[in-house]
Structure formats: structure tokens, C-alpha cells
Amino acid sequence: MEPESAAAQAAGAGTRKRVEEREEVVIRFAGDSGDGMQLAGMHFTNETALAGNDLSTLPDFPAEIRAPAGTLAGVSGFQLHFSSRDVFTPGDAPDVLVAMNPAALKVNVDDLQPNGILIVDKEQFNEQNLRKAEFASNPLTDGSLDRFQVFEVDITKLTINALKDMGLPTRTMMRSRNFLALGLTSWLFGRPIEPTIKWINQRFKKTPAVGEANVAVLKAGWNFGETTEIFRTSYTVRPATIAPGRYRNITGNTATAFGFVAAARRAGRPLFLGSYPITPASDILHELSTLKNFDVYTFQAEDEIAGIGAALGAAFGGAIALTTTSGPGVCLKSEAINLAISTELPVIIADIQRGGPSTGLPTKTEQADLLLAMFGRNSDSPIPILAPATPADCFNMAFEAVRIAVTYMTPVFLLSDGYLANGAEPWLIPRAEDLPAIPVAFRTDPKGYFPYLRDPETLARPWAIPGTPGLEHRIGGLEKEYLTGNVSYAPANHEQMVRVRARKIAGIVREIPPIEIHGPAAGDLLVIGWGSTYGAIESATRALREQGRAVSHVHLRHLNPLPGDLGDVLHRFKQVLVPELNMGQLVRLLRAEYLVDAVGLNKIQGQPFKVSEIVTKATRMLEAPR
């Protein structure tokens, strides 16, 4: 039977098989890093978006490109949470786990919900693979999986059977196993596979034999679900109620790249990226390097320092300039960031944070560079810091970073992280014409010009670019005289300059909209966070309010300066909880700034918060005798 459409399939299935409705599902695909689990997950996500569910995704892959096949180190995973309601996180614990080999089972099985659906490729549970995965006995037969609904599927054999007449080498056939799993899970949850077929045909236009093979395997997976006696039930998740408009699925890194391109376009200037490849930021470089017809220059520099150095040169010349990196790269760029602070040139430092210190956990997430961004340079060197809350929000904050940089003539930190970068969610596509213009006015009038003349409101100095007659001037990292910019070591002048640089950045507070409080404006507990913890905190605080608790959520997207009304909001709650994926960085700033007895909830495992972790901590605080 050919899968014509999801609806027809579901109707057909209904005659023989039970269709159970679920409000939400969390599914995780796990396999060897060469098994194509990211691809399977990505396409399941696209199918799910087209089915109208709200969703959120999280890939989890090893740092090694190809760890030895079948080992625990080589396990790669992709988790998707989809629902008929609003989704804020990729989900705490999967309801469904697809494990392509014993190692994938071993690494992931502890997360699976009791009575969860476990689909395994039975043939891969041979002695050799079990040994590589460090299993003492076969979990499929030793009873250790009894608490789950285990479906032993011959994924390997089904794949090979589907392809046996095509004359492909076994190795090539094996690489299509992910499509078998995708076809099967698509059937299980009534996802349409047409978009995946379309993608395969497009992707393998030049090697149609491979494309055909993948389509055949995908359909075989679907048909197996449909015909086999193993699966008696399939599931459906109704479309979510979502704001009207056109959507696409977007990762944080793509959204970041788009935000910069849009900002440069709205500023009417070319975009220049100076960057050195680093996980998990490189995808922004990749994305932007394809957008040259948007006047985007990408410069893959010889090192991190040259990346920001070239960006500074481009900024001096009038481009919208940025550098993309992760924590280790920020450490290398510190001196150049300070040069940007001293010369008051606009440049964006997009730090896609990862676990540290040092090389740390390249592919795992952490939000532990806040204090680095805030203080990680010599001397008093204030810099604005912005942090997107969700993958799609990366677009808004990248755009906002550019706006602040050119309005205030300052470098700006954008703190994303690995979880946002690789995570994806539906994005309500904005119309370009609705985006605000970013006014850029280069100084051209030599009359009354000084390199450090300041705008009375923003305190920004004029942007006078080479090529402008009569404005020839010199800037540099030496302290300069207020107004003229000439080198000056005068004591009082230095203090004046340090103070005016600080005042300029503090003044950005006027740009920050009033705080949005999710929940009551005053109450028993305020949970306050920043960056990628948004989803987990929002889900947790909603759950707590549903239990009748007076709990609110505030999420900071501006971290320096902090919103002007933050002190007032903090003091309206009896207790303040600050969940962070670090040892307590925002909590330290809040305690110092507002003398508030805020409490941290800290997780440093390279993994995002589970909603339950925040609910548990909040409940404990609410129930503690005070």
C-alpha cells in the first residue's frame, strides 16, 4: 500500500488499528553518529510542523565527528516535543525512544518515561554491539526493559529487503536505516511523509538511485507500521492553536544569521562577519557565507583575534560588523573587544555559549559566559549584553544588537548558547517591511567636528568613515582627550572618559521596554531567568500557577544594562529564584545590584533544565517555613 496522504492513512488505519489521541508527545531518535539521527529528527520535525502542532527540538550529538561505531561515545540523539498546546521546551523525558543500536539504548533508556514506547533495531543487539555498549547481558531478553512497551523491529532487515533489487552495496543500503525509522514513526504519529519525499528527491537530484532508495525505505517503514501486527495502536496529536500567519521551522543559529542580515539591510549597510570556525557557532558563518547577494561579506580569519580584528576594520569603514564565536574564542577576543570599547566602534560579538572551562563540552550547552561578557576584560570596560530566550527570538535579539551598536557606537555582546543554536521551533515569519529601520548617519560635516564629540542624548560619538573629506582623524586604544580624541594621559581626563563610557552604556536602559511579568505582578515567588532557560521556566511557572501558586516568571533579554524597573519588580515578591545553567552568575549580579536575597538553582551538566527540576525547587521554596 502506497502512503497517499496522512489523512487517508489515518482513516485507513482506523478500520483495523486503534487511533489514540494524545495531547503531546516527546520523541527521541538515538543512534550511532553515522546513523543519520539528526536528519531523521529534522524531517520528523518538518512533518510535525506541517501537521500544525506547536513544537520544540533539541539535537544532542557527540563532539567527536565519528567516534568508533557502536560505542557509547558515538551516540547521537535528536529530541522533539510536539503538542496540541503551547510548547516551550523539547520535553523533560521522552514518551518514545527509537534506539538504533545497543549503545543508543544504554545512553538514553534511563530518560524514557515508564510505559514509554521503545523501538529498537533488533538485529543490532548482537554480541559484538552489546559488548561495545558495555551490556553484560542482552537487555531485550534479560527483563531489564519490562517497564516499557518494547517494539523489536528488524530495521536493518526491512531496509535491506526494501532495497534488495536495486543493486546497491550493503554499506549504502545500511545508510538508509534512518529513513526506515522515520517512515515507521511517521506512521505511528500520523505525520505526512510527502514533504520528506519531496526533500529526498530534491537532495538527490544528481544521484537519483540513492534518492529512490531512500524513498523506498521511507515508504517501507510506513507500510511496516501499517501492516504489521506488532503495532496495534497509532497516535494522533491535534493541531495546536497558534497565532495566524506563515511559519517555518528555524534553529537559533539560522535565526541569528537572519537577524543580522535583516538589520544590515534595514541600516542600508553591508554586513561583515569576521569569524574563526568554532562549535557551536560555525553554522552562522556557514549560513551567512551563502548570502553574498545580500551584501554579506564573510571572512574566515586565521584565528579568533583576526576574526574580530577584521570586523573592527570593517566597522571603522562603515559596515555592520560582527564576529561569531564561543567561550574559548571570547577569551581570545577580549583585547580587541576592549579596543572597540575604547575606540567606540559598533561591532557585535555573538557568543554561542558551550560548556567550559577551556575546551570543555564543545557540543553541550551552558550559560556560563555572562560574567565573562560582563567583566572579562582589563579595566572598567562596560558593554551592552543581550540574550535571546528561544531559537526564534535569536532573530529579534540579533537585530536589536545591531540597532544598539550603531545607535550608541559600542560593541555589543549577544549571548546565545548551544541549546538555542541547534534547537528549533516554529517562527512566525515577519514581513521585512514591518521591521524597524536602523538609522545610520555618517558624519560628513567638518564644521565643529571632533572624533569624540558626543550626542547629547545617547553620548555616542560620530561615525566618521574614511573617504569623508575633511574628517581625517586618528583613533586608537590609548586614552584620549574628551572631545578631541587626542592621546591624553591627564588624570582628570581619564576619570572623565571612564565615567562617560560607563554613562553611555548605562543610558541604554531607556531603550528597554517595561518588564513583562508572566503571572501576577506581585506574589510569593518570582522565577527570573535569562537566555535559553525560558522554555523550562515558563512551563514550570505555568504548572505552578495551575496548582494555585502565586508564582511569576520574568525573563531578561537585556542583561547590561538591566531593565530600569527590575528592582521594583524583584521587591514585589516574597522570594526570588534564579535558575541558571551555571554556578550562579545572574543571581550574583541581582544580589549585588538590588540587595535582594535571590536564590540560585544551578545545573551544570551540559543539558537544559527539565521542567520538573524547576517545579521541585520552587515548590520546596514555597513550602519551606519562613
Add this chain to the structure above:
Amino acid sequence: MTTTPAAALNRKDFVTDQDVRWCPGCGDYSILAQVQKVMPELGIARENIVFISGIGCSSRFPYYMNTYGFHSIHGRAPAIASGLKATRPELSVWVVTGDGDGLSIGGNHLLHVLRRNVDVNILLFNNRIYGLTKGQYSPTSEVGKVTKSTPLGSIDYPLNPISVALGAEGTFVARTVDVEAKHLQDVIRRASQHRGASFVEILQNCNIFNDGAWSPLTEKDTKADASLVLEPGKPLIFGKNRDKGVRMNGHQLEVVTLGNGISERDLIVHDETDDGLAFLLSTMQPPKFPTPLGVFRAVQRPTYDEAINRQLTQAKDQHGVGALNELFGRGDTWDVPA
């Protein structure tokens, strides 16, 4: 203030109102004077000229040039210049650096600006010492040199800036001397005319911490024997009496005296496009050889700034000027009805 047309500019137009703060007697004064003298001849409007430097004595240079200028951080001027030139190819971009700034802390950037062939002019002032930090040995200091940080003599083997620049695929590589006003001017003029990265090593004296750094090359009675001026198409002849030359002996260079059966025809004829010759010449060092001055290598290769801008133009020709709405809607989209 009004714009002075490039043609009507003179040396004074390139002098700033800032007091020059190099030590009296420093070789940098001469270099500054020659650069200011050459600038008006280049036919480039002052506002289109940018001097970018790193850190060190030489890197104060931009403050004294009445053009656009950027005194940046240690060693990074080539990176800053690359970003500026890539996005503003119409500008005339100059990098001023030193032996410490360009070959030690900034060695990496120097290699890459040269191999990319970014159309900038790099002036590396080589005084074989750290001056601004008051007298430590530099990456071009001789082995055995006693300095504040090498009381028992330096044990580091020095870099040869010309060999480094050639090894980094520099398309224009030259050497001159701070006090040779005319030669310095000629080399700067040629560097500015070269399309692509121009690297000029300027042998410079530090009269405070390394006085006489290049004295055999600068003293009147020794310089003719200690140096050899390279001229394209001319045999390699040098010496007070123009009676010495350099020829090939197998794969080695050899100094010979003309006469006794050795004529000009036996000598190497300089060819700025011969890569092998350029490297051989770069290895000529005292006491065995005179120090070559002039252009070692001048070849054409597409420049980085041209290439990066060509890619932008081609992308626009091929795909049209990018439209945001089209970009945002790429890939699978779906509509949620109101």
C-alpha cells in the same frame, strides 16, 4: 575646512598637529618624513588614505599622518586592515608595524595578509629590539645579543623578515633603510603602486636601545661594500669600486671579484618575478654576503579584496539582489489561518 584636490597636496598636508614623540635621533623620523614626502605624489585624496598600526614605537606612526588612522592592538593591524580593505577596496590602506609587532605577537596575521594578497602596503620597521618596552630582544635580534631580558645573550635564532614574507607567498617583497631617503621613497612609491599585499622591511636604527643596529649598511665608508642594491634586469654588482658581484655556484650563491676572467656576464641578473632567486637573495647575510636592498619579488596575483567583492557581485548577478521576504520564507513553510 575644505578638501584639497589630491594633485595640489604637499608634504605639509600630511603633517598632523600632534607633537612627534619618538626619541630624538630615532630612525622613525626619517621614515615619517619620506612617507609624508611621497604621499602627495601618489595622486590619492587624503581622505582615502588610512594608516593602521599595532603597538610599539613604530605603531605611533598614524598619529603623525594627517590621514585616517587607527592605532590598534599589538600585532593585529593586518587583520584590521584586511576587514577595512575588503569592504572599502577604494581606500589606500597602509599597515605600519615593527619586528616585535609584526613578527612576534602578530606573526600569524602577517602570514595571512600576505598569502591572501590583500591590497595593503605593509611597512615593517626592523630595529632588532623592543624599544617601547625599553630594550628586550626581538625576534630579529642576533643570537648572543645581550639585552635586559637576555643578560647572558639571546639563544633564539632570529627570523629573516624577507624570507618569511616570501614564504608566506607575498607578491611584493622589498627592503630599504631608514636613512637612505631616495631609496626609501622609491620603494614606498613602488609598494603603493603594486596591486596586492606589499611588504617593505625598513632597516631602522634605535639609537637608545640598539644603536648601530645596521651600522655597516648606513656608515658612509662601509655601506657600499655591505649592501647590494637590487635593480630589475641588472647584474648583481656592489662595492665601493663596483668591482664585486654575486654569481651562482651550483645551487649556492657566491661573491666574486670582477676581472681575472670574471665578467658582468657571469653574474646573476636580477629578476623580480623569479621566486627561487628571490628566496636565495633573501638568505644573503653578512659577513659572507652584502645585504640586498630593493625589490626581491614583484608578481601579480588576484587580490583578496577584488575577489571577495567579485563574489558579491556575481551572487547578485546570479540570484538577484537578496530580498528579505524571500530569504525568510525559504524551505518548508506553512500557514496558520486566522
